[in-house]
Amino acid sequence: MATKKIALLGFGTVGSSVAKVLATGKFAGVELTHIYNRDVERKKSTPNAKFVPKTTVWTENINDVLSSDVDIVIELIGGLDPIESWLRKAITSGKSVVTANKQLIAYRGAGLLRLAKKHNVQLIHGAAVAGGVPVIPGLLQGQAGDQITRIRGIVNGTCNFILSKMEAGAEYADVLAEAQALGYAEANPSADVDGFDARAKLCILSRIALRAELDPEQVPTQSISAVQAIDFAYAKELGCTIRQISAAELVGATVQARVAPMLVPNTLPMAWSHGTQNMVVASGRFGGDVVFSGHGAGGEPTAVAVVSDLLAVVHGHSSVELPIKKRVVTGDFLSPHYLRFVVNDKPGIVSAIAGALAKVGANIDSLLQRPGHDKNALPFVVTTEPCLNSTMDKAVRIMGKMDCMLEKPLCLQMLEREER
Numbered sequence: 001m002a003t004k005k006i007a008l009l010g011f012g013t014v015g016s017s018v019a020k021v022l023a024t025g026k027f028a029g030v031e032l033t034h035i036y037n038r039d040v041e042r043k044k045s046t047p048n049a050k051f052v053p054k055t056t057v058w059t060e061n062i063n064d065v066l067s068s069d070v071d072i073v074i075e076l077i078g079g080l081d082p083i084e085s086w087l088r089k090a091i092t093s094g095k096s097v098v099t100a101n102k103q104l105i106a107y108r109g110a111g112l113l114r115l116a117k118k119h120n121v122q123l124i125h126g127a128a129v130a131g132g133v134p135v136i137p138g139l140l141q142g143q144a145g146d147q148i149t150r151i152r153g154i155v156n157g158t159c160n161f162i163l164s165k166m167e168a169g170a171e172y173a174d175v176l177a178e179a180q181a182l183g184y185a186e187a188n189p190s191a192d193v194d195g196f197d198a199r200a201k202l203c204i205l206s207r208i209a210l211r212a213e214l215d216p217e218q219v220p221t222q223s224i225s226a227v228q229a230i231d232f233a234y235a236k237e238l239g240c241t242i243r244q245i246s247a248a249e250l251v252g253a254t255v256q257a258r259v260a261p262m263l264v265p266n267t268l269p270m271a272w273s274h275g276t277q278n279m280v281v282a283s284g285r286f287g288g289d290v291v292f293s294g295h296g297a298g299g300e301p302t303a304v305a306v307v308s309d310l311l312a313v314v315h316g317h318s319s320v321e322l323p324i325k326k327r328v329v330t331g332d333f334l335s336p337h338y339l340r341f342v343v344n345d346k347p348g349i350v351s352a353i354a355g356a357l358a359k360v361g362a363n364i365d366s367l368l369q370r371p372g373h374d375k376n377a378l379p380f381v382v383t384t385e386p387c388l389n390s391t392m393d394k395a396v397r398i399m400g401k402m403d404c405m406l407e408k409p410l411c412l413q414m415l416e417r418e419e420r
């Protein structure tokens with residue numbers, strides 16, 4: 001097997017870990033010839049630089065890579081522009097590409113994959129969803145024979161790290177800072193906490209598993225930043241915890257899709273995921289549920305996925321290709337909801353809330369009020385019987401205007417207790 005020349009674009013958390021995994025794995029048939037990054041002198045003094053071969057060229061000029069005889073470009077910078085145009089140039093000059101860039105693959109992947117096919121090269125992105133968990137190769141190859149109708153799970157390690165630590169008593173801001181320091185969060189952590197990272201991953205999974213091309217902008221997202229310690233206490237009383245859940249389901253010609261913090265019953269495996277653990281449950285018509293799980297963020301787990309993709313290219317991998325259809329998204333799921341209010345307590349609040357829910361046609365299932373809270377800032381919870389997210393949005397708009405409300409009511413979808 002002829003040795004393939006490899007270029008690494010980006011020597012950050014994942015890129016530098018790829019250098020380490022490559023060096024320690026001593027894989028035959030690959031040679032790291034180029035590393036591109038801005039300000040390379042700074043990068044040369046980072047801990048993983050010691051794993052870079054002496055012969056590797058470090059450059060701040062992307063054309064040194066694009067005009068070279070490199071065979072495979074590994075892109076670990078992130079973002080859409082100018083990365084797309086760089087990868088297009090690489091592909092048109094006959095280079096295969098390995099990337100962990102979920103935004104690029106979600107928004108522009110269809111065109112890039114077509115271009116790679118036209119130029120008879122590979123574009124592989126196994127690390128773009130769930131970091132070190134081989135969910136993409138598993139779905140592409142291992143479940144190609146099934147008809148997957150639903151994909152659901154936890155695909156953002158930062159949010160899972162934050163929520164599982166909050167469940168154990170930590171403060172939101174402290175754990176977010178910790179996730180950033182550990183290299184789990186995106187360059188702008190709003191991508192994690194506000195759901196945009198998970199949304200991109202959900203769209204990639206939908207393309208592969210549901211064979212549905214979605215416009216990521218159509219998929220509703222809800223931030224985890226409004227979840228508070230009190231929500232974990234009330235969730236526990238309901239036999240649940242709270243996790244950021246990404247869900248997409250084929251319903252006729254449309255796809256129901258949403259990314260949001262949701263109440264997850266403790267009976268479901270997703271409730272047991274802690275730290276950076278990701279978990280994806282693919283539900284197939286013939287094979288039933290298949291669960292993928294492991295570390296979804298972090299340099300070294302993600303580097304394993306990147307190096308595995310690289311080795312697949314080097315060893316002449318070719319993936320199963322099945323037809324994909326563009327699908328319209330609806331964000332409306334029919335499910336019970338959790339509503340948490342913080343009010344300046346006075347008589348008549350519960351009946352006003354019940355009135356607002358009745359007005360939109362939602363039925364109350366339970367009411368929870370823990371004793372001991374300050375009546376001037378009283379948190380309490382109402383759960384509803386199954387209703388649509390859009391119905392709850394209307395109710396929240398009405399209730400948010402009530403004089404007694406000290407903050408916008410928090411509305412969370414509740415997952416059903418059993419997998420299908």
Ligand SMILES: NC(=O)C1=CN([C@@H]2O[C@H](COP(=O)(O)OP(=O)(O)OC[C@H]3O[C@@H](n4cnc5c(N)ncnc54)[C@H](OP(=O)(O)O)[C@@H]3O)[C@@H](O)[C@H]2O)C=CC1
Nearest residue numbers: 010011012013014037038076077078100101183297298302
């Ligand atoms: N971290 C993780 O757990 C995971 C990350 N990913 C994805 O992998 C990719 C890389 O992530 P990660 O390693 O965490 O990110 P980092 O920010 O740690 O690394 C990105 C690297 O690219 C460099 N860089 C950024 N912009 C430019 C530019 N315009 N020109 C040259 N160099 C540039 C940065 O340099 P500088 O240091 O100067 O900023 C940095 O070295 C992203 O697409 C991310 O979404 C996927 C799965 C998991």
Ligand SMILES: N[C@@H](CC=O)C(=O)O
Nearest residue numbers: 156157158184186297
């Ligand atoms: N920021 C992402 C990194 C992996 O994709 C996450 O936290 O999951």
